[in-house]
Amino acid sequence: MESPKPLRVLIVEDVEADVLLLVRELRKNGFDPDYRRIETSQDMREALREPWDLILSDFTLPRFNGVEALKILKAHELDIPFIVVSGTIGENVAVSMMREGAHDYFLKGRLSRLAPAIERELREAKERHARREAEKQRDRLFNLALDMFCVAGFDGYFKQLNPAWEQALGWNIEELLSKPFIEWVHPEDVASTEHALQQLLEGQIVKNFRNRYRCKDDSYRWISWNSFPLMKERSVFAVARDVTEQKSLEDQLRQSQKMEAVGQLAGGVAHDFNNQLTVISGYTELLMHGLTDGDPTHSPLEAIRQACQRARSLTEQLLAFSRKQMLRPEVLNLNTVLTSMNDPLNRMVSERVDVAVITDGALRNVKVDRRQFEQAIFNMVINARDAMPAGGKVTLETANVRVENGDARLALDLTAGPYVIVIVRDTGEGMLPEVREQIFEPFFTTKEQGKGTGLGLSMVYGFIRQSGGAIRVESRPGRGTQFTLYFPATDEPAEIIGKPAAPPPHAGDETILVVEDDESVRQWIVRVLREAGYTVLETANAREAMPLGREYAGRIDLMIADVIMPGMTGPELAEHLLPIRNDMRVLFISGYTQVAALDGAMMPEDAAFLGKPFSHDELLQEIRILLDASVKTIEP
Ligand code: ADP
Ligand code: MG
Numbered sequence: 001m002e003s004p005k006p007l008r009v010l011i012v013e014d015v016e017a018d019v020l021l022l023v024r025e026l027r028k029n030g031f032d033p034d035y036r037r038i039e040t041s042q043d044m045r046e047a048l049r050e051p052w053d054l055i056l057s058d059f060t061l062p063r064f065n066g067v068e069a070l071k072i073l074k075a076h077e078l079d080i081p082f083i084v085v086s087g088t089i090g091e092n093v094a095v096s097m098m099r100e101g102a103h104d105y106f107l108k109g110r111l112s113r114l115a116p117a118i119e120r121e122l123r124e125a126k127e128r129h130a131r132r133e134a135e136k137q138r139d140r141l142f143n144l145a146l147d148m149f150c151v152a153g154f155d156g157y158f159k160q161l162n163p164a165w166e167q168a169l170g171w172n173i174e175e176l177l178s179k180p181f182i183e184w185v186h187p188e189d190v191a192s193t194e195h196a197l198q199q200l201l202e203g204q205i206v207k208n209f210r211n212r213y214r215c216k217d218d219s220y221r222w223i224s225w226n227s228f229p230l231m232k233e234r235s236v237f238a239v240a241r242d243v244t245e246q247k248s249l250e251d252q253l254r255q256s257q258k259m260e261a262v263g264q265l266a267g268g269v270a271h272d273f274n275n276q277l278t279v280i281s282g283y284t285e286l287l288m289h290g291l292t293d294g295d296p297t298h299s300p301l302e303a304i305r306q307a308c309q310r311a312r313s314l315t316e317q318l319l320a321f322s323r324k325q326m327l328r329p330e331v332l333n334l335n336t337v338l339t340s341m342n343d344p345l346n347r348m349v350s351e352r353v354d355v356a357v358i359t360d361g362a363l364r365n366v367k368v369d370r371r372q373f374e375q376a377i378f379n380m381v382i383n384a385r386d387a388m389p390a391g392g393k394v395t396l397e398t399a400n401v402r403v404e405n406g407d408a409r410l411a412l413d414l415t416a417g418p419y420v421i422v423i424v425r426d427t428g429e430g431m432l433p434e435v436r437e438q439i440f441e442p443f444f445t446t447k448e449q450g451k452g453t454g455l456g457l458s459m460v461y462g463f464i465r466q467s468g469g470a471i472r473v474e475s476r477p478g479r480g481t482q483f484t485l486y487f488p489a490t491d492e493p494a495e496i497i498g499k500p501a502a503p504p505p506h507a508g509d510e511t512i513l514v515v516e517d518d519e520s521v522r523q524w525i526v527r528v529l530r531e532a533g534y535t536v537l538e539t540a541n542a543r544e545a546m547p548l549g550r551e552y553a554g555r556i557d558l559m560i561a562d563v564i565m566p567g568m569t570g571p572e573l574a575e576h577l578l579p580i581r582n583d584m585r586v587l588f589i590s591g592y593t594q595v596a597a598l599d600g601a602m603m604p605e606d607a608a609f610l611g612k613p614f615s616h617d618e619l620l621q622e623i624r625i626l627l628d629a630s631v632k633t634i635e636p
Contacts, residue, residue, distance in 0.1 A: 054122070
């Protein structure tokens, strides 16, 4: 036999004998009642502070009655099965008590059905309780969820919204319920939203639909929706999520892919163009060298030379943008560099513009190309000046910062670590968002024809990216512009920047091996070298250069090699030849630094570079510096 079921029973009854009767009936039916008898409303209130499984109540007592007892129970908002057990109750009264909320009734003389009724009531009470708990959980989910839940009617109004809406948009729920929801949708998204609604009205589920909702502060948030219609209720149930952050990361990725593609194109064009420029400007200089003063061909040749120089600076900026320029990074303290630029910058801007440098005393060092850094700062200060026709202030400020992993707010695509930032801030006219999105693209300019090339910020962008950093811009029309440049910090000590030595004499009689695959560039170099007195060995590629380098009977003082050549790169060639000719110096020439190809490990430590195009003088000067440098040490 099963052990008796414990049952806490509150019995509203004045006659003790009737109570015992009830208790016996319960015991007989497998219950183990723990009971208390009460007979006043006062007793009832006190008793309800404790938990009860069941209330059995007489209908009339001297000082209390069943109806009162039921009222007190309701007032306590307790869901305890309430069964009337009376000797006198008539059908009418019983029915009206049931209506008041009693669960069942019995006459004292006929208790045979009491036990099954109690079983049933206990079970149902338990089910009600479970249901209420589940509802409570659902409400909690609804109220606490960060996602936005909504029920909207086919009439175009929201019916029910959870509090997440208030947090996301800033409106309170009543405001959102008061107008057709389409009124909050961004004008550009109304058509697509109406289309999505049409699908829902036709009974289709709509997944991952995105539109913009207007916030209380007039900004817009991107919302992504998963919605399904309930045709019978003429309603749409939806879960929505604020994806503004995610959207902006996606846009940024798309933008950087576009920049990548444009960069590849620009870099490729600039590379081939540079080779041609080397030839044009080289031969022009050569021709000019042989001229007497007052020769009529002098001025047209000078015009060609100058055009070449302008073309050269354009291609340099394009190469910088495509991150394929030759960088000569040195360890610098940007405070020193910026302070030394203060005067030239102030001279460059008009009298109405003031340039101020604010330096962080404990600034860490960075490893960047000084010349390119200065060029970048000049470009940005010129832009700031142009944005302040009526005058204003440009502030250059430095600071140490740490970029943390997942610094989504910055979305700069930087590895975590210490950085040095340079902030360039102006009080100029600022930019519209659609301008701001395009400023780093090559040839994007808002300046009139002849005033801007649209390459200034492209150069800045490429240079910073190639240096392992990033650039961020904040700007509002009429509110000025702020650029933040990030450079990776280094613990290496800064180099002391000395004045460049006086240019050495150009000529020489040493032996030089020239390895260059571009026919006309090679011919020009060979001719310049021979005219300057050098003995020149020439080859078109590394395959030819290898045996020549190995077997040439005399001494080879210098090898000039292109970096990127079919078959074998210049650095690879040097790696093969240097062990055999360890007193040979090497000069790499290239207009095209494929960073990957210039794997640092393969590059001879003291190799020198000359970026194409270079002038006659620059070539001869670089050669003399190399040949005259003190004895070179070779690592075993
Ligand atoms: P350019 O100066 O030749 O136009 P840039 O690449 O230097 O080319 O700049 C591109 C565009 O970015 C400018 O035409 C201008 O519209 C905008 N811009 C750049 N810097 C600023 C600034 N500080 N304030 C306002 N607009 C700027
Ligand atoms: Mg500019």
